[in-house]
Amino acid sequence: MQVSQQLNPTGSCHCQVNAGSPAVVLLCGQKLKDQILTMRNGVGKLTLLRLGLKQARRIIAINHNPILKNILVAAFFSLSAWAQSSPPAGALIVRQTNSGTSGEEFTTISSAVAALSRLTGPQTIFIYPGTYTEQVKISYPYSLSLQGYSSNPTSSASNQVTVRAAVSAAQAGSNSKSATIWAYSPGIRISNLNVINSFGTGTDTQALALAATGRRQVFKHCVFSSFQDTVSIEGTSYFFESRIEGAVDFVFGSGSAWFEAVILAIKPASSPVITAQRNSPGGITAFVFNRAQVISAGASAGSAYLGRPWSEDATVIFQFCSLSDVINPAGWRIWAPSQPNTARAKFQEYRNSGPGASTRARQLGTQMSSQVEISSILGSDYSTWAQ
Known part of the structure; x- marks a missing residue:
């Protein structure tokens, strides 16, 4: 992996990257650290976002600088945190304004969780805005994601x-x-x-x-x-x-x-x-x-x-x-x-x-x-x- 770095007079980071390298991550000072942690794609070119999870894991595994590794781990865990303003395909939907008659939409989170009993495999429950007054016990033998609506999920x-x-x-x-x-x-x-x-x-x-x-x-x-x-x-x-x-x-x-x-x-x-x-x-x-x-x-x-x-x-x-x-x-x-x-x-x-x-x-x-x-x-x- 070949990477060089330059700091311009304002402290921003400019990455010089060998385009043929399999993966590139560069941290240079607090400027790029903040960009990584907030997932902003500024002048530092957050290459972690383009790498995907597999390559990001490789970068973390081979890095031996403890402080740098800490930052990389934080960036890695932010990779999947994008806008949640609409449900992913196949999700069970919870929406307070729904009548509850549809088999795909529910007015409470508990009723959506109860519907999991007829399903198998990984599932997602997507919840639209509102205050839901209820206790929810989640028991499901497969992986399950509960996502709340957000225009800024980070x-x-x-x-x-x-x-x-x-x-x-x-x-x-x-x-x-x-x-x-x-x-x-x-x-x-x-x-x-x-x-x-x-x-x-x-x-x-x-x-x-x-x-x-x-x-x-x-x-x-x-x-x-x-x-x-x-x-x-x-x-x-x-x-x-x-x-x-x-x-x-x-x-x-x-x-x-x-x-x-x-x-x-x-x-x-x-x-x-x-x-x-x-x-x-x-x-x-x-x-x-x-x-x-x-x-x-x-x-x-x-x-x-x-x-x-x-x-x-x-x-x-x-x-x-x-x-x-x-x-x-x-x-x-x-x-x-x-x-x-x-x-x-x-x-x-x-x-x-x-x-x-x-x-x-x-x-x-x-x-x-x-x-x-x-x-x-x-x-x-x-x-x-x-x-």
């Missing part, structure tokens, strides 16, 4: 589909049963949905927006919002450029997940905590937040913590993240005075930035000497499904 801020419920775990009988969306089976992909559990902030406030219990699940450009236990992860999940809102243990579970360029928005509480990973010692699981932004959504400065150990085997990593001043200088906290759960817990950080990133006052956790690779969390074949 930004969750442009989402026009909201799924809403207000059910607590105490009312439902379990955490998963309280979820607004329960992604039960493997191979589920959800994009451009706002998923809300608005149960409230009183007592017994465990109320899930998302229960992700299957393997190889992907969530792109979504918003998940609740107060306590917003997102539960019991399988293997990949989150990309999504927003997760909550106050208490709002990313929790015993599964493994990679969070790429997500926003973690912390709501006010007496002692907000983002993560509570793992409630049992079996297996090896972890949450990794890569290039995440941690911000306040009303929480006071210095009041919040990155995580606490649900069990002594909790593993949570923040790397290349932007941590605002909402994070307490201690960074991490124990589970409870009578049950600290710190004997084997692994709380780690690497090259974070922002006023909440200083580790001088950290009481738990360690600084890593190198970054964690996505393949160590999602498996060496992650690029075959997390895209």
